[in-house]
Amino acid sequence: MNQTKIGIDAGGTLVKTAYRKNETILYQTFSSYNLGDVVSWVYESFENPIICITGGKSQLLSEKLNDSAKTVVEFEATARGIQLLIGEQYESLKTNFLFVNVGTGTSIHHVNDMEQQRVGGTGIGGGTLMGLAYLLTGVEDYARMVQLASNGDRGNTDLKVKDIFEGALPPISGDLTASNFGKRESMIAQYPSASDILAAIIGMIGEVIVTVSSQMAVQYNVDSIVYIGSSFRSNPLLRDIIDEYTRLAGKEPFFLKDGEYSGAVGALLSLD
Numbered sequence: 001m002n003q004t005k006i007g008i009d010a011g012g013t014l015v016k017t018a019y020r021k022n023e024t025i026l027y028q029t030f031s032s033y034n035l036g037d038v039v040s041w042v043y044e045s046f047e048n049p050i051i052c053i054t055g056g057k058s059q060l061l062s063e064k065l066n067d068s069a070k071t072v073v074e075f076e077a078t079a080r081g082i083q084l085l086i087g088e089q090y091e092s093l094k095t096n097f098l099f100v101n102v103g104t105g106t107s108i109h110h111v112n113d114m115e116q117q118r119v120g121g122t123g124i125g126g127g128t129l130m131g132l133a134y135l136l137t138g139v140e141d142y143a144r145m146v147q148l149a150s151n152g153d154r155g156n157t158d159l160k161v162k163d164i165f166e167g168a169l170p171p172i173s174g175d176l177t178a179s180n181f182g183k184r185e186s187m188i189a190q191y192p193s194a195s196d197i198l199a200a201i202i203g204m205i206g207e208v209i210v211t212v213s214s215q216m217a218v219q220y221n222v223d224s225i226v227y228i229g230s231s232f233r234s235n236p237l238l239r240d241i242i243d244e245y246t247r248l249a250g251k252e253p254f255f256l257k258d259g260e261y262s263g264a265v266g267a268l269l270s271l272d
């Protein structure tokens, strides 16, 4: 029997795995806080697998796997995985684009042909959502967080340009956010609900990510921005904000299905 090859991306929050079964790539996710679960899954599911690990916790996981795994550089693996997913999902996408990995933090990369270069990033990412959500609403569970956020009204927390101009004609679109969490007077009058706060946190994160990414897109002269990372999981609010703001910035957004597994797929490909 052939030995199964497994690609693993051990990130700051989640461990993503990818392996092939009958020509299909199968995916799985674990928490980075229980690396022992990954080790058990590997040894219980496969006999003598060939493993390649990437991501910030690759060293740590590799030690737990008795150093039997190969490791690869995260940015290279992610770029490789993305190329495969893009080939399957957006064949028309040119070879010159940015990819933005919204993980625990956010990392921005320029891809030109097969070359990738990290061009920037921001500490505002999925981890910011987890942390601020906990601090401001006490909610710890990700699924509950995004579910509550879907009913939130940012009008109770965020100041829009038109709120400042009050009836006068603003010089830019009145619907743009003037100040995230800036509606202080109204919040003092009526404390916003957990749903409102969670929606506002997601809004702020999405807007910051687009602001930084779209400026990078101008700097590197690309039209397309590919967004990946587990932060988009079950989180249509984040996706919609990023989609809308990226278009407003004159760039075209792409969201890859299974994009959060790009690193794991890239690690898997490096075993071929």
Ligand SMILES: Nc1ncnc2c1ncn2[C@@H]1O[C@H](COP(=O)(O)OP(=O)(O)OP(=O)(O)O)[C@@H](O)[C@H]1O
Binding pocket: 010, 011, 012, 013, 014, 015, 032, 055, 056, 102, 103, 104, 105, 106, 125, 126, 127, 128, 129, 130, 142, 228, 229, 230, 231, 232, 233, 260
């Ligand atoms: N089940 C989940 N548990 C925790 N966070 C989740 C879950 N599903 C989605 N997320 C979101 O995904 C984010 C992590 O994304 P991702 O897996 O891409 O990052 P990572 O690879 O672990 O981190 P990094 O690449 O920065 O080291 C979390 O911060 C959270 O916002």
Ligand SMILES: [Mg+2]
Binding pocket: 009, 011, 012, 055, 103, 104, 263
């Ligand atoms: Mg990651």
